[in-house]
Amino acid sequence: xxxxxxxxxxxxxxxxxxxxxxxxxxxxxxxxxxxxxxxxxxxxxxxxxxxxxxxxxxxxxxxxxxxxxxxxxxxxxxxxxxxxxxxxxxxxxxxxxxxxxxxxxxxxxxxxxxxxxxxx
Numbered sequence: 001x002x003x004x005x006x007x008x009x010x011x012x013x014x015x016x017x018x019x020x021x022x023x024x025x026x027x028x029x030x031x032x033x034x035x036x037x038x039x040x041x042x043x044x045x046x047x048x049x050x051x052x053x054x055x056x057x058x059x060x061x062x063x064x065x066x067x068x069x070x071x072x073x074x075x076x077x078x079x080x081x082x083x084x085x086x087x088x089x090x091x092x093x094x095x096x097x098x099x100x101x102x103x104x105x106x107x108x109x110x111x112x113x114x115x116x117x118x119x120x
Contacts, residue, residue, distance in 0.1 A: 002017065005017070020108075020111065020112065024111050027083075027086055027111065028104075028107055028108060028111055030079065030082070030083045030086070031083065031086060031087060031090070031107050032100065032103065032104060032107065033079075034046070034050075034065075034083055034087050035095070035097070035100065035103045035107075036100060037049070037050075038052075038063055039100075041100060049079070049080040050065045050066070050080060050084070051065065051066045051068075052064065052065060052066070053065065053066050060088065060089075060090075060091070060092060061090065061091070061092040061094075061095040061096070062092075062095075063087075063095050064087075064088050065084045065087055065088060066084075067081075067084045067085065067088075068080075068081065068084075090107070090110065091110065093106065094106040094107055094110050
């Protein structure tokens, strides 16, 4: 604990320290892993987890992932299901990053912008 922040609520501590929430950090980590799989820099093949949407009429970026229907609630919380909506929501400028570090920076900016909009 940081001295002086003990009595603050979690959201107030995050704002005071300039950190992002654990939920946002987990989402960012999952998005980075998807990026690495799709770009081929991960040992995992994205085809084992996802199917890319080949429909060219969709809005957004060219790496949209098809969201599979899950009948059971337990399946909805698996990596290959929970991250699809977040990935598809990313703007083309974030997904078009050339390197993992570039993606990390763009993704962090996008997540922080979304958090600012939701607090207004």
